[in-house]
Structure formats: C-alpha cells, structure tokens
Amino acid sequence: MMYLTLKVLHIFSAIILFGLGMGTVFYKIMADKTRNHAAIAVTSCHVVLADWWFTTPTVLIQPLTGYFLAGQVSAPFSDGWLFWSLLLYAVTGLCWLPVVWLQIQMRDLAVISLEQQQALPAQYFYYSKLWLWLGVPAFFGMVSITTLMVFHNSLWS
Known part of the structure; x- marks a missing residue:
C-alpha cells in the first residue's frame, strides 16, 4: 500500500509540475502579446503565485517520493535511468531557480x-526572453525524465 500511495503522489505531483509549467508559459506569453499593461501585470502576479503555491511544493515532493519509491523497489541510485533522471532533474532545477x-x-x-x-520598460521584455529560453531546456528535461520513468525497464534491461 505504501508503494502505491507514493507512486500516486509522485505521478500527481509530476502532472501538476509539468501541466502548471505549460499553463503558466501559455498565459504569460499570451498576456505579453497583448501589450496590455493591466493584463500583463495581473498575469505576472498570478504566474508568481502559481509557482509559490503549486510548483514549489511539487519540486519538493518529486525527489522525496522518488527517493522513497526507489527504496521500495530496491533501485540503486547508480542505475542508469535513475542517475540520468536525477541529473536531468538537477539541470531542470538550475533553470527553474533563475526563472523564479x-x-x-x-x-x-x-x-x-x-x-x-x-510603458513597460525594455528590461521587462529582455527578462521575458531569458525566462522563455530558460524554460526550453527545463521543458525538454521534464519530457526526458518522464520518458525515463516510463521506459526505464525497457531501456536498462
């Protein structure tokens, strides 16, 4: 029962982490495109709140549940899929910190x-470009981690 509970928490937090990331990118880009100060200000406030309320907890839940799941199945951290997942998670996290x-x-x-x-200063749009480009490796990192989680038995057996 412990294993399944951990697995559900791990999967749900991954869904929230990835889905929320995609949602905030979409809404922030759409607000920026309007050049409407009010829309951009409100959306920017909501993006920051969403990161604090949802992304931050899932960023913590993922490695915790992952650690305990690995223990439940006796998976050593030297396993290729687990090593690469952790490395990609660290790289993704290093992209996320400046994004915040x-x-x-x-x-x-x-x-x-x-x-x-x-008018919005040019610095806003410079930061927005940096934000977007830091999101690209984070996006592919999350896709890669998810792929490793799903196919790890096929890839390393």
Whole structure:
C-alpha cells in the first residue's frame, strides 16, 4: 500500500509540475502579446503565485517520493535511468531557480509600470526572453525524465 500511495503522489505531483509549467508559459506569453499593461501585470502576479503555491511544493515532493519509491523497489541510485533522471532533474532545477527570480522581477516591473501609467520598460521584455529560453531546456528535461520513468525497464534491461 505504501508503494502505491507514493507512486500516486509522485505521478500527481509530476502532472501538476509539468501541466502548471505549460499553463503558466501559455498565459504569460499570451498576456505579453497583448501589450496590455493591466493584463500583463495581473498575469505576472498570478504566474508568481502559481509557482509559490503549486510548483514549489511539487519540486519538493518529486525527489522525496522518488527517493522513497526507489527504496521500495530496491533501485540503486547508480542505475542508469535513475542517475540520468536525477541529473536531468538537477539541470531542470538550475533553470527553474533563475526563472523564479525573473518572474518576480517581471511582475514588479509590470505592476510599477501600470501604477505609474508608463510603458513597460525594455528590461521587462529582455527578462521575458531569458525566462522563455530558460524554460526550453527545463521543458525538454521534464519530457526526458518522464520518458525515463516510463521506459526505464525497457531501456536498462
């Protein structure tokens, strides 16, 4: 029963982590395209909140449940699929940390610009490009990790 509970938590948190990431990217890009300060400011605030409320807990739940799942099936961390999953998770996390900082900066720039009724500064759009490009390796990292989780028995047997 413990194994199945851990597995459900692991899978649900992976779904939330990946799905929320895709959703925030979509809504932030769509808001930015409007060039509407109010839409950008509100969306930026929601993106930051979503990261704190949902992404951060799942970022912590994933390795914890993964660790205990590996213990349940006696999978050594030297197994190829597990090693590569952990490495990709670390790389993805290294992309995510600056993304969080960038989101906060963009939110603040958008809110200040809205309050002062000024155009968004060029720095906002520079940060937005960095944010998007840091998301590309994170996206492919998550796809690769998921693939390794599903096919690990086929790839390493």
